[in-house]
Amino acid sequence: xxxxxxxxxxxxxxxxxxxxxxxxxxxxxxxxxxxxxxxxxxxxxxxxxxxxxxxxxxxxxxxxxxxxxxxxxxxxxxxxxxxxxxxxxxxxxxxxxxxxxxxxxxxxxxxxxxxxxxxxxxxxxxxxxxxxxxxxxxxxxxxxxxxxxxxxxxxxxxxxxxxxxxxxxxxxxxxxxxxxxxxxxxxxxxxxxxxxxxxxxxxxxxxxxxxxxxxxxxxxxxxxxxxxxxxxxxxxxxxxxxxxxxxxxxxxxxxxxxxxxxxxxxxxxxxxxxxxxxxxxxxxxxxxxxxxxxxxxxxxxxxxxxxxxxxxxxxxxxxxxxxxxxxxxxxxxxxxxxxxxxxxxxxxxxxxxxxxxxxxxxxxxxxxxxxxxxxxxxxxxxxxxxxxxxxxxxxxxxxxxxxxxxxxxxxxxxxxxxxxxxxxxxxxxxxxxxxxxxxxxxxxxxxxxxxxxxxxxxxxxxxxxxxxxxxxxxxxxxxxxxxxxxxxxxxxxxxxxxxxxxxxxxxxxxxxxxxxxxxxxxxxxxxxxxxxxxxxxxxxxxxxxxxxxxxxxxxxxxxxxxxxxxx
Amino acid sequence: xxxxxxxxxxxxxxxxxxxxxxxxxxxxxxxxxxxxxxxxxxxxxxxxxxxxxxxxxxxxxxxxxxxxxxxxxxxxxxxxxxxxxxxxxxxxxxxxxxxxxxxxxxxxxxxxxxxxxxxxxxxxxxxxxxxxxxxxxxxxxxxxxxxxxxxxxxxxxxxxxxx
Ligand SMILES: Cc1ncc(C[n+]2csc(CCOP(=O)(O)OP(=O)(O)O)c2C)c(N)n1
Numbered sequence: 001x002x003x004x005x006x007x008x009x010x011x012x013x014x015x016x017x018x019x020x021x022x023x024x025x026x027x028x029x030x031x032x033x034x035x036x037x038x039x040x041x042x043x044x045x046x047x048x049x050x051x052x053x054x055x056x057x058x059x060x061x062x063x064x065x066x067x068x069x070x071x072x073x074x075x076x077x078x079x080x081x082x083x084x085x086x087x088x089x090x091x092x093x094x095x096x097x098x099x100x101x102x103x104x105x106x107x108x109x110x111x112x113x114x115x116x117x118x119x120x121x122x123x124x125x126x127x128x129x130x131x132x133x134x135x136x137x138x139x140x141x142x143x144x145x146x147x148x149x150x151x152x153x154x155x156x157x158x159x160x161x162x163x164x165x166x167x168x169x170x171x172x173x174x175x176x177x178x179x180x181x182x183x184x185x186x187x188x189x190x191x192x193x194x195x196x197x198x199x200x201x202x203x204x205x206x207x208x209x210x211x212x213x214x215x216x217x218x219x220x221x222x223x224x225x226x227x228x229x230x231x232x233x234x235x236x237x238x239x240x241x242x243x244x245x246x247x248x249x250x251x252x253x254x255x256x257x258x259x260x261x262x263x264x265x266x267x268x269x270x271x272x273x274x275x276x277x278x279x280x281x282x283x284x285x286x287x288x289x290x291x292x293x294x295x296x297x298x299x300x301x302x303x304x305x306x307x308x309x310x311x312x313x314x315x316x317x318x319x320x321x322x323x324x325x326x327x328x329x330x331x332x333x334x335x336x337x338x339x340x341x342x343x344x345x346x347x348x349x350x351x352x353x354x355x356x357x358x359x360x361x362x363x364x365x366x367x368x369x370x371x372x373x374x375x376x377x378x379x380x381x382x383x384x385x386x387x388x389x390x391x392x393x394x395x396x397x398x399x400x401x402x403x404x405x406x407x408x409x410x411x412x413x414x415x416x417x418x419x420x421x422x423x424x425x426x427x428x429x430x431x432x433x434x435x436x437x438x439x440x441x442x443x444x445x446x447x448x449x450x451x452x453x454x455x456x457x458x459x460x461x462x463x464x465x466x467x468x469x470x471x472x473x474x475x476x477x478x479x480x481x482x483x484x485x486x487x488x489x490x491x492x493x494x495x496x497x498x499x500x501x502x503x504x505x506x507x508x509x510x511x512x513x514x515x516x517x518x519x520x521x522x523x524x525x526x527x528x529x530x531x532x533x534x535x536x537x538x539x540x541x542x543x544x545x546x547x548x549x550x551x552x553x554x555x556x557x558x559x560x561x562x563x564x565x566x567x
Numbered sequence: 568x569x570x571x572x573x574x575x576x577x578x579x580x581x582x583x584x585x586x587x588x589x590x591x592x593x594x595x596x597x598x599x600x601x602x603x604x605x606x607x608x609x610x611x612x613x614x615x616x617x618x619x620x621x622x623x624x625x626x627x628x629x630x631x632x633x634x635x636x637x638x639x640x641x642x643x644x645x646x647x648x649x650x651x652x653x654x655x656x657x658x659x660x661x662x663x664x665x666x667x668x669x670x671x672x673x674x675x676x677x678x679x680x681x682x683x684x685x686x687x688x689x690x691x692x693x694x695x696x697x698x699x700x701x702x703x704x705x706x707x708x709x710x711x712x713x714x715x716x717x718x719x720x721x722x723x724x725x726x727x728x729x730x
Contacts (some may be wrong), residue, residue: 119581124592128635131581148635181730182577306629309622311599 001173005135006035006166009099012142013043018070020044020061021431022054026074027114028101031166046433046462051078053426055085056452059094060390060430063413066219068095068149069430075101076114079160080084080121086156087125091417092240093217095154097145102346103134105133124253127155131317135168143175150376152185153304154217186303189320189328197275197299197316198332204273205344206295207233210256213240213416214278214302214322220244221409223326224277228231230333232345234352234496236264238279239401247405253352254361254405257285258555259398262360265553265561267352269293276300278322281311291560360553360566361402369546370519372396372471375526376403379441379469387439387467388413388431392424392448395477398551400443422451425468429455432464439530440468446472446496446542456509459538467529468540470502472510473547481550506540516543569571569598571643571650571720571727573614574631578604582636586613589634595619599695599717610638610730614719616695617709641728643720650720653690654698655680657712658705660687675701686711694718697726 003011009032013021023045025033036045048054051073058069069089073082079100089096103112119131128148130141139159145157151188201207215224221244228235235245236256237431243250256264268274274296279285286292292312300307300314301322308317318325349459363373376399378388389404390413391397397414406412413431428442442449449470459466479494503513512534516525522543529539555563576582578706583602590597595617602613617627631640643650660668666703668687672679677691680695695718701715721727 120584123581123585123588129581180635183635304633306626306633310626340652 001171002169003172004035004169005138005161005292006031006033006040008135008138008170009142009161010035010039010043011172012174013070014041016142016146018043020046020058021070021072022046022058022430023072024048024051024054024074024078026078026101028075028103028163029072029078031163032072032099032101032161044070046458048426048458050452051081052085052422053452053455053458055096055098055430056088056420056423056426057430057433058096059085059089059423060413060427061434062089062094062096062430063427064410064431065215065390065434066410068097068146068476071098073094073098073100074114075103075118076116076208079116079118083121083125084422085518085563086097086122086158086425087158088415088418088420090125090127091349092213092415093154094156095149096156097142097149098156098158100160101166102131102162105162106164107508118158122158125134125156127153127157129158129160132162135165135170136344138165138170139172140175140178143178144180146331147180150182152183155392162549169263171198184319188302189318189325191328193316193318194325195332197318198336199338200273200316201231201233201275201298201339202336202340205341206271206348207231207273207275208267208271209233209235209275209277210238210268210279211235211241211277212238212279215241215244216278216409218278218303218322219409220278220323220326222313223323223330226330227326227333230330231340231485233275234267234349236260236268238282238285238416239414242281242401242412243406243409246407247459248407253356253488255401256561257282258287259402259551259553262357262358262553262564262566263352265555265564269561270351271296274298276302277326278302280307283311286311287555287561287563288558291562293369293561315418330336358566363490363552365519367546368519370516370522370543372399372473372545372549373403375469375471375543375545376400376443377452378522378526379443380404381523382530383439383441387411387441388428388435389441389443390414390424390428390431391422391442393419393478394445394448395473395481395549396443396445396448396471399471406442421448424448425452425455425466428466428468429459429464432466433462440464441467441469443469443471445475445477446470446474446499446502453505456506456511456538456540460510463536464538465534465536466538468538470540470542471545472499472502472542473549474499475547478551483549485556502540502542506538511538511540514539514541516541568621569616569618569644571614571616571648571718571722572628572631572640573612573643574640575605575610575638575728575730576613577636577638578609578611579636582611583613584699585634585636586615589630590617593630595623599715600724601717601719607730614717616718638730639728641722643722646726647723648720649723650694650718651692652695652698652718653692653716654701655688655690655714656702656710657686657688659685659711661685664709671701671704677701
């Protein structure tokens with residue numbers, strides 16, 4: 001069928017099965033917005049209030065569903081506003097396609113109004129990007145974009161479409177096939193390596209499973225759980241991986257890394273075999289590399305060969321999709337006559353239980369102020385531990401990771417790699433759009449929430465009943481904590497002055513505002529927030545918390561995993 | 568150690584900047600880089616010289632392979648290979664030096680390709696080290712200009728880099 005580029009885009013997105021597209025109009029995408037009006041049938045466009053939020057919302061949708069998030073922004077400032085969101089998705093390997101408008105082809109390079117080299121600016125923060133120069137290539141390019149975004153190690157793909165390409169005509173048929181000779185994602189791990197790995201696992205004396213975001217992104221939760229149960233090994237999870245293995249299971253030692261649990265970090269440090277699954281030995285996990293796990297051999301399963309032996313040298317690398325590799329490991333374990341060393345494992349577990357007994361997440365509850373940890377625990381109780389929790393960045397993010405244990409994957413939505421303040425609220429919108437019946441929470445701080453607070457308006461327009469839990473400590477708390485520890489308590493620019501009255505602010509946006517100040521009413525007030533009474537309303541819960549509280553345990557920068565500060 | 572990494576990439580406008588961008592973003596260095604079309608219109612061949620430990624080079628190659636525009640990558644230094652670089656060097660040539668340069672060019676199998684009353688331009692092909700050696704024989708104040716193509720290379724024998 002003959003249509004314009006803009007129409008091709010809209011029809012393509014529908015044929016691709018895209019449900020929601022998050023965006024903001026402008027000169028260079030007017031033809032596309034017009035086509036949305038005339039041609040869109042099922043495709044739902046959500047108008048955000050800032051392009052950064054469009055990208056984070058699409059990102060939250062993607063993280064909570066596994067489907068690619070889709071964004072539409074205009075050229076110039078539209079594209080540059082989207083950059084932080086794209087970088088956030090890139091660092092956490094989130095599947096996403098971002099459509100950007102561009103000035104007409106003939107004006108490219110002339111410093112035209114709202115011209116920016118979008119392909120150049122986004123190059124280091126995308127899996128790939130395209131500038132469409134011929135309308136006849138548009139459908140194929142879109143197909144490639146979705147294919148690239150969702151296969152292999154996922155990531156954002158930008159498609160920059162000049163305005164004249166949007167109005168030029170071509171015939172459209174949905175391309176069924178995609179052909180890219182230079183991109184061949186691995187579909188299967190090496191069987192010989194997998195077999196060797198299983199043998200190594202069964203001969204280990206102090207083994208540990210270390211699972212990361214790849215287990216979530218690769219939908220390998222069931223296989224991971226099965227493997228962990230079969231082996232009887234302890235498992236630690238990264239900030240990005242929480243929920244892939246149920247936190248409530250006895251074999252789970254919780255999160256590892258800078259603010260991980262004592263038992264997780266010590267078990268890593270003293271292990272003789274680390275089985276890394278979809279994790280990338282990030283510096284926030286390893287601490288000082290020179291002191292990292294001196295006795296451990298390492299098996300590393302990852303879809304991306306470039307992640308293997310990047311930070312630490314690996315003994316058995318396995319490049320492949322986590323789900324497939326773990327399935328094969330489970331099958332080998334079912335058949336093998338080899339047995340794990342039961343005695344050594346029992347000793348290992350009794351050592352681990354000793355570490356666990358330090359109860360490193362305990363905190364002081366005396367005092368008239370609400371403890372942020374207590375607030376998160378109370379939210380967990382009020383939501384039966386079954387909410388989708390999006391978070392911003394700071395102390396509250398760590399409290400959420402520590403005190404809201406996740407039993408399911410894709411429930412914990414946070415910017416782990418880039419650490420983007422302002423991520424939480426738009427991400428929670430994306431989650432809510434994907435799961436209208438579920439409870440979508442944003443755990444945030446009074447600093448972070450102000451980075452995308454304008455989205456309260458979007459939430460009203462689209463009836464997104466997100467529950468915002470603002471742990472208001474009056475400080476850029478994580479900055480304050482580092483200044484307390486490492487800069488002799490010079491609290492330079494970390495006090496948040498002139499805060500708005502968040503209750504009134506929420507009300508003026510047409511939402512419900514609730515303030516909680518008293519530890520004694522915390523539970524009851526949160527019960528009400530999550531009761532049916534507010535099922536369809538956005539509630540902004542401003543919880544005034546202890547200003548001086550710090551996140552513990554902590555591994556200071558430069559220290560090893562065995563050098564934790566407990567309280 | 569120096570490595571010569573050679574690759575085939577899609578003949579797309581952004582491909583070169585993706586490779587160059589990868590090197591600057593990850594802090595790898597490039598000593599030399601050359602890129603030109605191949606017999607296949609859709610492909611260009613890029614060769615670059617970099618240095619690092621074998622672990623670093625392994626990482627470089629993995630990252631290059633990850634670039635969507637890069638079709639195939641080969642570290643020539645891993646095996647027996649032939650490498651060549653072209654140099655044009657313009658020298659101030661007066662008096663005795665006019666004869667001396669001819670002799671030197673002969674020894675290094677260079678050709679004098681342009682002559683004026685005061686200058687010679689010599690063309691020379693060889694391994695980079697040979698070109699370096701030639702430059703070392705000449706008094707720096709007499710060198711007016713040097714331009715080098717960067718190294719290109721192929722594997723010895725039947726092995727070849729193709730799609
Ligand atoms: C966009 C952005 N700017 C700056 C930072 C640095 N940063 C990390 S945590 C933090 C403080 C966050 O304060 P708040 O949101 O109030 O949370 P709290 O730590 O108090 O829980 C800052 C400024 C960041 N992560 N992101």
